[in-house]
Amino acid sequence: MYSHYEFVTGPFAWMAFLIFIFGSIYRFYSLYKLARKKDGAVFEYMDLKFALRSIGHWLTPFGSRSMKLNPSMTVVTFLFHISLFLVPIFVFGHVVLWKENFDISWFTLPNIVADIMTLIVICSCAFFLWRRIKLPEVRYLTTVGDYVILLIVAAPFITGFWAYHQFPGFAAITIIHIISGEIMLIAIPFTKLFHMFTFPFTRGYIGSEFGGIRMAKDW
Amino acid sequence: MNNLDKWDWDTGIKQVADLSAWQEQFSYIEEFRASPDGESVAAIVKNEEMEFTVCRQDFGNDEPETWENGYDKVWNLRFGPDGRLSALVSDVGEWTVCTDDEAWENGYDFVWNMTIAPQDGTVAVSTQKELAYCAVNNDVPWQNSFSRLTDMVISPDAKNTAAVVETIPVLEGEIFKFRKGCYSVAVNGTPWKENFMNAWDPVFSANSSSVAATVRTSYKDYYIAVDGKTWNTSFDSAWAPLFSPAGNSVTAPVKKDGKWYLAKDGDLIWNTPYAQLWHHIYSADGKRIAAIVAPEFGKWTISVDNAPWQVTFSEYVSDPVFSPDGTSVACVFKEKGKWGIAVDGKVWKDRFDMAYPPVFSNDGMSVAAKVEMGGFYHYVLNGEILDSRYKSVEPPLFSHDSSKIMIRGLQLNDWKRDVVAINRRRI
């Protein structure tokens, strides 16, 4: 077990982070190059002010009509994304690892908060799963990949929760937790999870178009 | 050619007409036109019987002279290079051309696209009679007529006309028939043997013996066709072709993989990919070519022999023109909603509400253009705005020796002609 732990927190972790970082950079760079070559006009219309205006509206809960029409989705999405982002970075157990390995540390979430946020992520994933199965318009669009991604996202949180609460078999689950977290990192540049990076650009572009050229709101 | 030399080039003002007298006489007057030599002014008016007719006043005549004939409608009044005045007129539903108050013998259900040959003032028109379409050159109609005719042009020697015609009549909805090709170019009424999906922009060679046009044979294949024969290479798109003034080679802007190039007889001669390239022009000797280009999206300039100017404009570039010796190029541009003139990549300092095509003097030392500022028209000469302002003005004309410029325009109610000596320097 020990060597497994060593491996997943050592070389595999390094690999996961490197793939995540360089994979994302590569993805970005290739998209940028392609855009320069094929969509030169896009750059002409990008406008920081209107991009931020649009992003601002869409990062505000209920800041768009779309969000108002789907209140449950809005609440879940916001809580989900906030938790998804904060927990892995600020949970005590992770910060300790950074401290031990690199002697750097930062603010940590109180355990009870992290616990609740973890549950939020898990429940949100369940909600998304429910949407995918139950709502015809979502089901129609859903692919196997969408379920796999949901699993990739939910897994580190389920296993983390399990490990933290030391439910039966938590030692093995800890390993799985680490692996699943690393899988998620690796998956980001190569799957739909990359939307976390493209969001500012797609939103910013349509915001620029609507704001600067079309002189209309886009929310 | 007009007789530039024979005109009165003595400096000074000639009052051609006091238009207040016209206004008293006529209840209806359209836009004024000036003759090339500036000694006459004319307009479409309504006579006492409330018929449309044409009124003209020549320098030295105190009274305007109205055409004897009145019509149900007169439009498209223009002076030819020889000073003759032509218009399209209709009487009891029949249309024809009238030059200096003399109507053509043949009448039509409609005539339009009056084209005056710059050489000798020959008039050609597109006509329709009982839904049959043909071109008519100097009152002589084509032998053949067609179900549709567009883009009529007259040859440099004024002896020939060409137009895009529908060779196989297409009814609305016949999309598959259309795709097989139902259009061609007819020269003097005889269509090329080849049919195309579309043909546009026919143009005659300098010696008037050949015609080139842009055609497409499918949605994806655009060609330049010369006398009916297409280039060997097809392109994604192509703009209007042009014959070299020397020889019979043809050039055209062509699009390939989303970028524009200049091609000659099917081969790319400007290999730089441009976001846009159009309206190329030749120097008089045919040795140089200039074109309006966009080196990048949203940036416009002039490229001379594939070397774009450093300066670019964000909104619009038009009317490129070579100096007679082919060493300089001038154009109109628009930037931030205002218009300006640029010569050889150098930008004149002033901006205008509107700028008209620049004109070079014969020696290439001077450039002048008509511009509009604050509701009045001025001339700009070598970058300097001339003082006098006009309610209406014709394009500038340089004397043959390039030492003088003629202004033909309307000040207050006076239509006048002013010949001014100029400093021969380029700014």
Added chain:
Amino acid sequence: MTESNTVTPVKEIDDKGILKGVEQLTPEKIESTILQVLKDETGAKLKVYVDTCVHCAMCSEGCHFFLSMDRDPKYSPAAKVKQTLWEIIKKKGKVSPEFIKNAAVVAFTQCNLCKRCAMYCPFGIDIAYVISVMRRICHKLGVVPLYIQDTAHSHSVSMNQMWVKDDEWIDTLMWQEEEAQEDIENLRIPLDKEGADIFYSVIGPEPKFRAQLIYQAAVIMNAAGENWTMPSMPGWDNSDMCMYIGDYEMMERLKKEHFECAANLRAKRIVMGECGHAFRSVYDMGNRALGWRMPPVEVVHAIEYYNELFENKKIKIKHKFDRPVTLHDPCNIVRGRGLHEMSRNVVRATCETFIEMTPNREHNYCCSAGGGVINCGPPFKNARVASGKEKAQQLLAAKAKGAEVVIAPCHNCHGGLEDIIHSFGVDMELKFLGDIIYEILDLPEKEE
């Protein structure tokens, strides 16, 4: 099962353009055409859009097809992408003629390219753009609904939408000029007047079917004392069905002709009639395709122009229009140019009672006719009108509040709303803003 799991077979269609077009396809031709379009003509934009979509279906609420078709998932915007580009990209172009047939029906007749869904997608994915790529592929394959294809052919031959011949155009202008002289003595529709402040351009159907609109415009221009002109030569038509079928080379030719026609006459700006798609063509797609960031000659839509007339008090009215009105917001000039407040200004300046439809402004529902859908003609009329159900309910709600007249400042919207009004028993009168202004315009007494 190949791609058929994503193809929901459309009801048998009766459109020769598509059916005969599909007959002429081979798998090789499909693949090479698709790869050419994807490789040469699309880039990061399409890739990012397709990769970023997380299949959340939030766009559904943005689509009047989806809402009108009782939330049938096939009509959700992303579902239309699924039935077209996703599959094509996944299969790298190896799709069947049957797939192309379905994709053509979806792309041409089940999306108005109204861009409303872009406002409902959290990522702001421009699905209209993706659908346009599909149309482009269909165009290159020669699989385009017959009616709109014919219109595009008309554009290519006559530079206008309606096969109007050069002489017919001029003749119509002269005829309308004569008619309008009944209202104003010596009124002119000045042809080819150089240096005018306004170059007035219209769409092909105006001279063909609605010549009185030219007459009305002439009366308004004259009453306002404008220095204006209309061209006698091709370039007068600002409409553009080539844009909607994906024949971008022709779109470029049309827009070049239009802008150069105005520029060569040295007009300061182009004022255009009440049309939406033409505005999209001159303000968004056509100018960009030619390399112009913005239109090279300023383009002023009729709404903006009328607003200017009232703001600058250039025309006088006898009295306000006294029947209660509601206002339709056309997508191409509202989501396309934010003219919704100006149109309301004009309505308030001209009408006594104004009743809003909801949702409105940027969120208004499309008339279901836009994006070239109405131009696909009778074979698709029933489906088109059915997808206007949501619009019909909006109209009925406004009617319940007392509205008797619908103002729609767009030709396509007129066509679409007319059908909706008839089919759903809405029973309201339909007008252009120009109709209202003309009706109440205070003209100087004509000397007899």
